[in-house]
Amino acid sequence: MDFSLTEEQELMLAEVKKVCKEKIAPRAEEVEREGKFPKENLKLLSDMDLLGLVIPEAYGGLGMDFMTWSLIAEEISKACGTTGLSFGANLLCVYPLMTFGTEEQKKKYLVPLAKDGVGAFALTEPEAGSDAGNVKTIAKEDGDSYILNGRKIFITNGGEASTFIVIATTRPNKGARGFTAFIVEKGTKGFSVGQHFDKMGFAGLSNVELVLDDCRVPKANILTQEGRGFRVAMETFDVGRIGVGIGALGVAESAYEKALQYSKERIQFDKPISSFQAVQHILADMATEIEAAKLLLYEAAWLKDNGKPFEKVASMGKLYASEVAMNTTVKSVQVFGGSGYMKDYAVERLMREAKLFEIIEGTSQIQRNIIANYILKGK
Ligand SMILES: Cc1cc2nc3c(=O)[nH]c(=O)nc-3n(C[C@H](O)[C@H](O)[C@H](O)COP(=O)(O)OP(=O)(O)OC[C@H]3O[C@@H](n4cnc5c(N)ncnc54)[C@H](O)[C@@H]3O)c2cc1C
Structure with missing residues (x-):
């Protein structure tokens, strides 16, 4: 397996990171506070042709692979989980149309979805x-x-x-x-x-x-x-699980980065709290679990892109990343102490958001049923 990026992927990712940092992340609190569907964020993604990322070029998309989709969705989710989930839900409409649609259906529905449609x-x-x-x-x-x-x-x-x-x-x-x-x-x-x-x-x-x-x-x-x-639903969910896992990963990474930063700035006992081994261990666990979740999800995307069976690993990635998101956000609130419980910091929001990933597209119990089914069949 090779997760190294092509020059094209590197360039796209750098552009997405810039837009996420400058435009999407600063709006995340507002999106939550006002309960506002992030239309402006989706417009930004549409202007970069990202809504049609995996849609074949023949239907107005960029015809990119699922690894690229995952890397980009991860950045979006890190910046704003709501925008990331909407972007992911769009894939649940685009993917079955790409996979099962007739030529006529693809022309009629994929072309507008690639441009600025929401599915x-x-x-x-x-x-x-x-x-x-x-x-x-x-x-x-x-x-x-x-x-x-x-x-x-x-x-x-x-x-x-x-x-x-x-x-x-x-x-x-x-x-x-x-x-x-x-x-x-x-x-x-x-x-x-x-x-x-x-x-x-x-x-x-x-x-x-x-x-x-x-x-x-x-x-x-x-x-x-x-x-x-x-069959349409099950095949859509197999791919969708990579998307949900990636959404969870983005939320976990955001919570981890905020905790890491805060631990270096918060002074107690005349030292940054990051100097205490107890806090260091929390950060080390977060970083380790995030890395493991990332590798499972990238593996699932790589297997899918290379035409190999990916479904079991997609379930494993979704299960693991959603539990990592829950653990990481809870720990992040802990690193922030009392401030973490306050709405002024994003970590309490991330903790509430993380719970959803353990529920949608098959709960954690259902993922374990699916994985057990594969391994008991020797797959
Ligand atoms: C915010 C949000 C967005 C969603 N978006 C969509 C969407 O876009 N499209 C769509 O179609 N659906 C969507 N869903 C639905 C989502 O996929 C379901 O909520 C989810 O699959 C769980 O189903 P349920 O809510 O009926 O829970 P239930 O099935 O009632 O489960 C309740 C509990 O029982 C457990 N349980 C049930 N059966 C078993 C079993 N066999 N073995 C072990 N434990 C079991 C579950 O794990 C869970 O803990 C969304 C849900 C939410 C909350």
Whole structure:
């Protein structure tokens, strides 16, 4: 495995780091405080063509690999977790279109997504979370269309997206084998945004209920085939887990860098607190765990880019990085002492944000189930 960067990657990354430092990071507190979807940040990314980073050039994207996507998403997440998660959720719409879309679908939906579109992926429902095979949203055939009825919850980017991938059942008696993935456009009659969820963290991220009420979707908007929706969802989540892990990594790195800096500045007993071995050990553990999480996630991206099985390592990376983000942010608050508990410093926000990564795209328990399944099969 070789994680060394090409000159092109180095240049792109340097440009992204500059924009993150000068423009995106300074807005992170405001995004949280005002619960404001980070439109300006996404516009900056769109101006740099980064929304189409992995979209093939033929459809207006840059046609880059998942390693480059990961490195860039890591920088964005380090600067502003909300912008990082929105960027990651976009991939959940782009990736299935790239992988399963027809030529016509790719031209129609990927081209605007590569430019400045926001995408979303909707599977979760009140009775279908970890139990992803329990989707109740129903799609009934009607001439050259399907009529969709049901509701989705918690959907990231849902209030802002132009294009949605919606999982519904076309054969309710067949379980997950009856699922179909539909491309649904914002503004389709019978498709609306319901409740906006109020969250522990990531106040600026759009997480909404989607209501499908006799929503007519043409058959031409089925991704791959009728009955193949569960496969679409599972393959999307395999890649999405790299994205969620990278988001967690960015949050962990941000918390670590802030703790390191603060430990050198905060004086107690006439010395910087970084001179105390107890504090040094906290920092050493943070740095070690972050490095290990990074390597797992880069390995998953490298395996994916090189056409090798990456799914188990993607789950391991997501599981480990999300737990590292939780540990690191808690420890970072500890290094800041009382100040860490105050809203004046970003670390309390990072601690609230970190929890989400242990839940989305399969909880830590579900990741362990997936990993155990692979290793017990000898894979
Ligand atoms: C902010 C946010 C954004 C999200 N964005 C999206 C999105 O864009 N699109 C989308 O489709 N979904 C999205 N989700 C949904 C998310 O993926 C689910 O919340 C998650 O998969 C867990 O499902 P659940 O909430 O129903 O929890 P449950 O499945 O009810 O789980 C509750 C607890 O039971 C445990 N548990 C359940 N089953 C098992 C089992 N078999 N073995 C061991 N433990 C188990 C879980 O680990 C967890 O601790 C989002 C959620 C949040 C909070």
